[in-house]
Amino acid sequence: MTAPRIEINLDKVFHNASTLVGRLNSHGIAVTGVTKACMGNPSYAETLLAAGVGTLGDSRIENIEEMRRAGIAAPIALIRAPMLSQAGLVVANADISLNTELDVISALSDAAQKAGRRHAILLMVELGDLREGIMPDDLEETVRRTLTFSHIDLRGIGASLGCFNGVIPDGINMGELSRLADDLDQKFCASSNLVTRTVSGGNSSNLKWALSGNSIGRINELRLGESILMGVDPLYREPIEGLYTDAVTLFAEVIESKIKPSQPWGEMAHPTFEKTTKTRHHGTTNQMVLAVGHQDIDPAGLSALNGSEILGASSDHLIVATNGCRAQVGTELSFALNYSALLRAMTSRFVRKDFQARQSLGPKSSETVPRAE
Secondary structure, three states: OOOOEEEEEHHHHHHHHHHHHHHHHOOOOEEEEEOHHHOOOHHHHHHHHHOOOOEEEEOOHHHHHHHHHOOOOOOEEEOOOOOHHHHHHHHHHOOEEEEOOHHHHHHHHHHHHHHOOOEEEEEEEOOOOOOOOEOHHHHHHHHHHHOOOOOEEEEEEEOOOOOOOOOOOOHHHHHHHHHHHHHHHHHHOEOOEOOOOEEEEEOHHHHHHHOOOOOOOOOOEEEEOHHHHHOEEOOOOEEOOOOOOOOEEEEEEEEEEEEEEOOOOOOOOOOOOOOOOOOOOOOEEEEEEEOOOOOOOOHHHEEEOOOOEEEEEOOOOEEEEEOOOOOOOOOEEEEEEOHHHHHHHHHOOOOEEEEEOOOOOOHHHHOOOOOOO
16 A cells, blocks of 8 residues: 555544443533644544534635535634635635624625625634634624624624633633623624524533533534544544544555664754654664654654654654664554644655545454543
C-alpha cells in the first residue's frame, strides 16, 4: 500500500460518536459533529450522521462544498467566523454560521436576499479564552442590531473555551453563558420565539463539565471533533472512558536503516527544526529514516507504536531509533497521532487518506476499548 498514509477506522469513529451522542442526549445536549480534521470527507460525515449527530460542522467553506457535492443534505454549520469575502459561498453551502462581526452578518443577509433564502447564525461570546467572541457587555446591542437584518435568523449564542489559552469550561463561565441567554430572551423574545433557542457551550473541552452531573443550565449543544476522532479529553490528554483511542493510525515507510553513532560530529549551529527528543545516547544506535517529515506531520504529536524512539524530523524525513532490531528498508512503521499531528497529516497532499469502510467490530476489537482506571 502507499505510504505515508493515514488509516481512519470508521467503525471506531461510529462507536465514539454514538457513545458521546447518547451520553450528551441524556443531559439534553445535542451534538454537532465536526468534520474539519478529515477535510469534510463524505464517508466520515456520513458515519457521524449514522451515529446520531444531527448537524455537521466545519471551519472551512471548501470542506462544506465537498460534502454538498457528495450529496450530503444534512444541516451544516460553518464553525469559524465567515470571511467577509466568502459571504455568498457561506450562504450557498452552510445552513448556519458562527459570527462576531456585524459587517459580516450584514453581508450574509445581503447574500441571502440575493439567493432568495435565509441564513441562520449563532453569536459567539468571549468568556475568557481570548480567541473569538463578542464581549458580554456588547452582546445586547449586537443582538439588537442583528435582529434588524432582513434575511438573518438569530438562533442563539455560543462560546469557545480551551482552544487558545486552555481556559477550562466550568460552572462559572458556563453559568455566565446561560445567564446571558436568559437575559437576551427576557429583553428580545416575541411570544414563544426565544432569541436563544440554541446555547452552544463549546467543544470537546466541555465534555468533562457537561457529563459531571452538575447543572448544565441553558447549554443544549456542543461541537465535537477531537473527542470523536481521538477518544481523548483535549484539556488533559486523557482517554475518555469507553471510547477508542486508536481510530486513527499513521503508517510511514523506512527508506534507510543503519547502525550509526548516537552523537553528531563537526561544528554545529541551529538545526532547521528543533529535535523532538532531548535524549542523549552513547555509543551507536539502530537508526531508521522514514519518508515523512514536518511538511506532512507534527513530529511532536507522534508516538511510535513499536516501541521506537522518535529523535526528530526534517522537512521530509522522520528519524527513529530503537534498541531492538532494525526494520528493513521498505518496512512500514505505525504511529499514533495527537490532534495537531492529525490536522497536518490530513492537510498534506503527500499523505494518503484511507477511510476504512464500516464493518461490525468483532469481540477482539471490542476488547481494545480503553476503560478508566
